[in-house]
Amino acid sequence: MSSNTVPTDAPEHCPGTGSEQAGKADACGGCPNQKICASATPKPPDPAIDEIAERLSHVKHTILILSGKGGVGKSTFTAHLAHGLASDDTKQVGVLDVDICGPSIPRVMGLEGEEVHQSGSGWSPVYVEDNLGVMSVGFLLGSPDDAVIWRGPKKNGLIKQFLRDVDWGEIDYLLIDTPPGTSDEHLSIAQYLSKANIDGAVIITTPQEVALLDVRKEISFCRKVNMPILGVVENMSGFVCKNCKKESLLFPPTTGGAEKMAADSGVDFLGKLPLDPRLGQCCDEGKSFLTEVPDSPATHAFKNIIGNIIQRCNKGGSTEPDTGETQMDIN
Incomplete structure (x- = not known):
């Protein structure tokens, strides 16, 4: 990814304010900020970018979980992707929750009330299992009901600290749960990870x-920040009755749903996740739905999607539509 941050509403081909071509490129003609950009002294790269790249050099696969809006089940998916990956005892998995204002990962993963500990090598994650560690701003709050009322710079500073100072050790998968949208935090993540080896983003809808x-x-x-896209997951695609296991549509897709949208956008479609009421109960209780309800159609759908994500990570990511499914064996 490029380390040069370009606003998402910038004109096409805008070189960005940190570029040597700022205010001088052909695309700058007619821009109201052209003189300001041309006269500004380029800022040196943030040294934290190299420090973060060094810290994450021990991570084999880094995956960002994104969503365009809140309430689509992004954190629930992140938690269960982590549980699914960690079901392989030979794999080490980490979850980094950078949803600063809405940190739900501690509750979903049964870690409410835990605290962060520091060692000589940095902040130590809180562990769900021996091979599944978690870091979240929720561990820094006095109470789960405390509101994080911070402006952008302070939130971005914590994101930098999480990426640079958490001691994950040698791990196979690092999952980064982000807030919804395409704003301040996302630009910071894109910048700070610009020299790190990222497999790509999984987008939930x-x-x-x-x-x-x-x-x-x-x-x-x-695409504007050159972040690879592993694919799109359609969550809550239907409702599964826990008794008869039949599925009915809750949100009928008026335009073809996520699968058609992914095909139109030229990105992979990773699969559909039906809604099982027991999933919400497991999240409230901090348990893994995959092990608590192994016979649910939603669990089988999770397995297929997790298998697809592993497959794409192992082959270096993908942005082309792919209808193939690879089911993962989850104990």
Whole structure:
């Protein structure tokens, strides 16, 4: 990814304010900020970028989980992707929760009330299992009900500290749960990870068009900051009755749903996740739905999607549509 941050509403081919061509490139002609950009002294790269790249050099696969809007199940998916990957005892998995204002990962993963500990090598993650560690701003709050009322610079500073100072050790997968949208935190993450080896982003949506509108913006954001896209997951694609296990549509896709949107956008479609009421109960109780309800159609769908993500990571990511499925064996 480019370390030169370009606003998401910038004109096409804008070189960005940190570029040597700022205010001088052909695309700058007619821009109201052209003189300001041309006369500004270019800022040196943030030294934290290299420090973060060094810290994450021990991570084999880094995956960002994004969503265009809130309430689509991004953190729930992140937690269960982590549980699924960690079901292989030979793999070390980390979850970094950078949703500063809405840190739900501690509750979903059964870690509420835990605290962060420091060692000589940095902040130590809180462990769910021996091979599954978690870091979240939720561990820094006095109470789960405390609001994080911070302006952008302070939030971005914590994101930098999380990326630079958490001691993950040698791990196979680092999952980064981000806040919804394409704003301050996302630009900071893109900048700070510009020299790190990132497999790509998994984008979560629901079937209705109001959610897909924001997902298209998320795809556009990823392309503008040169972030690879592993694919799109359609969450809450239907409702599964826990008794008869039949599925009915909750949000009928008026424009073809996430699968058609992914095909139109030229990105992979990773699969559909039906909604099982027991999933919400497991999240409230901090348990893994995959092990608590192994016979649910939602669990089988999770397995297929996790297998698809592993497959794409192992082959270096993908942005072309792919309908193949690889089921993962989850104990």
